[in-house]
Amino acid sequence: MSGGIGLDIRIPIGAMFVSMGLILAGYGWLTNGIPGFYDKSLGININLWWGLAMTLFGGALLVPRWTKSP
Amino acid sequence: MTDVRLAWIDYVLMAIYFAFVIGIGVALKRFMRSSTDYFLSGRAIPAWVAGLAFISANLGAQEVIGMGASGAKYGIATSHFYWVGAIPAMVFVGVFMMPFYYGSRARSVPEYLKLRFDEKTRALNAVSFAVMTVFSSGVSLYAMGKLFKLLLGWNEDASMLAAAGIVLAYIFLGGLTSAIYNEVLQFFLIVFGFLPLVLLGLKDVGGWDGLQARLMTHSVAQGYAPTAYTQSWAFMGDATRNPVGVEWFGLAMGLGFVLSFGYWCTDFLVVQRAMAADSMTAARRTPLIAAIPKMLFPFLVILPGMIALTVEPRPMAMPPAMATAGVGIIPAKTTEAGAVIRDTTGRPVIDYDLATPTMLAHYLPAGLLGLGLTALLASFMSGMAGNVTAFNTVWTYDIYQSYFKRDASDAHYLWMGRAATVGGIALSVATAYVAAAFNNIMDVLQLVFAFVNAPLFATFLLGMFWKRATGHGAFWGLVAGTLAAALHHGLSLPEGATVGIKGGFFGVVLPLYRSELAQTFWTAIVAWTVCFIVTIAISLVTRPRPDEELTGLVYALTPKPTEEATFWQRPGVLAVVVLTATLLLNLIFF
Numbered sequence: 001m002s003g004g005i006g007l008d009i010r011i012p013i014g015a016m017f018v019s020m021g022l023i024l025a026g027y028g029w030l031t032n033g034i035p036g037f038y039d040k041s042l043g044i045n046i047n048l049w050w051g052l053a054m055t056l057f058g059g060a061l062l063v064p065r066w067t068k069s070p
Numbered sequence: 071m072t073d074v075r076l077a078w079i080d081y082v083l084m085a086i087y088f089a090f091v092i093g094i095g096v097a098l099k100r101f102m103r104s105s106t107d108y109f110l111s112g113r114a115i116p117a118w119v120a121g122l123a124f125i126s127a128n129l130g131a132q133e134v135i136g137m138g139a140s141g142a143k144y145g146i147a148t149s150h151f152y153w154v155g156a157i158p159a160m161v162f163v164g165v166f167m168m169p170f171y172y173g174s175r176a177r178s179v180p181e182y183l184k185l186r187f188d189e190k191t192r193a194l195n196a197v198s199f200a201v202m203t204v205f206s207s208g209v210s211l212y213a214m215g216k217l218f219k220l221l222l223g224w225n226e227d228a229s230m231l232a233a234a235g236i237v238l239a240y241i242f243l244g245g246l247t248s249a250i251y252n253e254v255l256q257f258f259l260i261v262f263g264f265l266p267l268v269l270l271g272l273k274d275v276g277g278w279d280g281l282q283a284r285l286m287t288h289s290v291a292q293g294y295a296p297t298a299y300t301q302s303w304a305f306m307g308d309a310t311r312n313p314v315g316v317e318w319f320g321l322a323m324g325l326g327f328v329l330s331f332g333y334w335c336t337d338f339l340v341v342q343r344a345m346a347a348d349s350m351t352a353a354r355r356t357p358l359i360a361a362i363p364k365m366l367f368p369f370l371v372i373l374p375g376m377i378a379l380t381v382e383p384r385p386m387a388m389p390p391a392m393a394t395a396g397v398g399i400i401p402a403k404t405t406e407a408g409a410v411i412r413d414t415t416g417r418p419v420i421d422y423d424l425a426t427p428t429m430l431a432h433y434l435p436a437g438l439l440g441l442g443l444t445a446l447l448a449s450f451m452s453g454m455a456g457n458v459t460a461f462n463t464v465w466t467y468d469i470y471q472s473y474f475k476r477d478a479s480d481a482h483y484l485w486m487g488r489a490a491t492v493g494g495i496a497l498s499v500a501t502a503y504v505a506a507a508f509n510n511i512m513d514v515l516q517l518v519f520a521f522v523n524a525p526l527f528a529t530f531l532l533g534m535f536w537k538r539a540t541g542h543g544a545f546w547g548l549v550a551g552t553l554a555a556a557l558h559h560g561l562s563l564p565e566g567a568t569v570g571i572k573g574g575f576f577g578v579v580l581p582l583y584r585s586e587l588a589q590t591f592w593t594a595i596v597a598w599t600v601c602f603i604v605t606i607a608i609s610l611v612t613r614p615r616p617d618e619e620l621t622g623l624v625y626a627l628t629p630k631p632t633e634e635a636t637f638w639q640r641p642g643v644l645a646v647v648v649l650t651a652t653l654l655l656n657l658i659f660f
Contacts, residue, residue: 047437
């Protein structure tokens, strides 16, 4: 299940989602409570929550690789 | 159009995506040692990776933008493209056709035709396919440039060239593997980019029940039954009672059988992903694994269009003239000067292609908006990459190696593949500019697809399951099928269209169709039937090939593939699960 030749596909995908997720969540944390900022998303701080979800997804792809590798 | 202004965070997310996409190409470059590595990923891709690439290569702009547009135009009936169209065809290609594609060791779909039939059938298919891929990638490039100009005010040339340049970079370096890896990346990005849109939209309109209630008003206003937009089958008995304008037979045969099977079973763009799988079982599982997320895509790509119909535009979001003439948050089409375009009856022409993009602008705040737009860009790029990798392979193996330089070294063909990548992208960019100059080119392209793909499926069915079919039969069947499609199109016209590209150029003889889709479905049915009959007739009067030459190419002469996988991973088991789930979805939204 490593994924094709040489490069394990889960590494770039996991890394991309973790970096995007952390940036989004961080941005959500910084913008939390700014009046009107989350009007579009029905008052939900979607950046924070979706950023965390993306980080978890990316992490789930990376973790098995780390625990297994020598 | 809208007041979309990007914050720094949006650009940061886009930049991260571009960095990873190109990084994958750079990381894979050192593994590209032979032409098989470059064009077929060394046949080393695991089933789940090939499966996600299989649908992602098709998850281009036409799907993300087009299915949102159809959702707004036809409602949940758009799901027929998935639950009647794609899924059964994907199951069929996995269970029945992959043994011949993978087992024959053909390197491309045209090459299979050469092994099964003859050189001229391959040449016909290779040339028409190569032309179609370049055109289709050019047209989606043009659509991208236009959309980002309208949405964000970006420079059309710059965004087109940048996207083309990035796709060029990663395919040039890493070949098919790079395209496949990026398609999997894009798949997850598209899911994560569009899911919040659907969740927020549904929450806003009060869930599925709320959406149903809101669409009733719209449906009645259009002259249909109250639930015509939220029931997929109930009104298919009569073409005048559903927004698609087609009856169940035309739908099931034209879309479900001919067009979908023609696309998913014979289009090298998708078949190539399965051919790159690491074993026969993996190759057969590829389309079946792909079918699982594909089954759920209607919720991701059709729902935004349906929701867009029912949402109130925010004040100041768009010029008042566009907003009042539009439906929901979908604006009307306007001229360059900003005046609303109206049809012959005086009603404003709705720009349905903007349904999904306006949803992004409506619901996503800075940050997530960047993610959504990146997902949109990714969908354009994965569609283009799919076309380019299919083009460079067909060009190198089926055209260059067959007709220009037969016995060159493998290194030479690897070099040619990279050159073809550059050439294919250059031609796509050129096509994008041609498309910009002539408004009709998209319609022409759709037409050519219907003419070429529909008869091809008849050729494959006979080729794979009837050993008596001959090369002459296949070739003339294809030619006759395409001509029959042109003839049917030239004699028919959809309601409200003018004679020309939409049909009727030989005189409108047939009764008017309710919609363009209905006309296309019937064109496909005619093309398939004529190809099927002509192929049989000519095969019967021409000399068949001896059985021993057809081993591994025809059903009756191929040993059944052995199932080395565990029970739940077997193609047959997966197929039953997928088909049952699809049937259930059809019943739920009946």
